Amino acid sequence: MQDSPPSCPIPRWQLLKQELRNVDSREFDRLRAAAAPGTVLDVRNEQEFAGHHLEGAVNLNYLGPDFLEQLDRLDPEQTYLVYCRSGRRSVRACTLMRNAGITKLIHLDGGINAYE
16 A cells, blocks of 8 residues: 655645735735736726726636646846736746746735735
């Protein structure tokens, strides 16, 4: 009988989150007010975005079929502010962005739910 691999007590997305610059909603709003147009990224799906999004945000659906192609169109020298509903998708989106060479990322800790 084989031993099962040890389980990780911390979910993978939380480990990835530790590698990001995470800010609360107050700091996110302060940074958003000074952000260049097109640099606040909402990575939720189109329906969620249409229902409610932060002013000035651009929708890049993390789960969409063209997400990676959309990343290729982003300026790797720019700073991006990224959020989703709870913070899980945006952590994963930021990880993909970093892998694509986009390293200046600010993550909204807790996602748009942090405003409630």
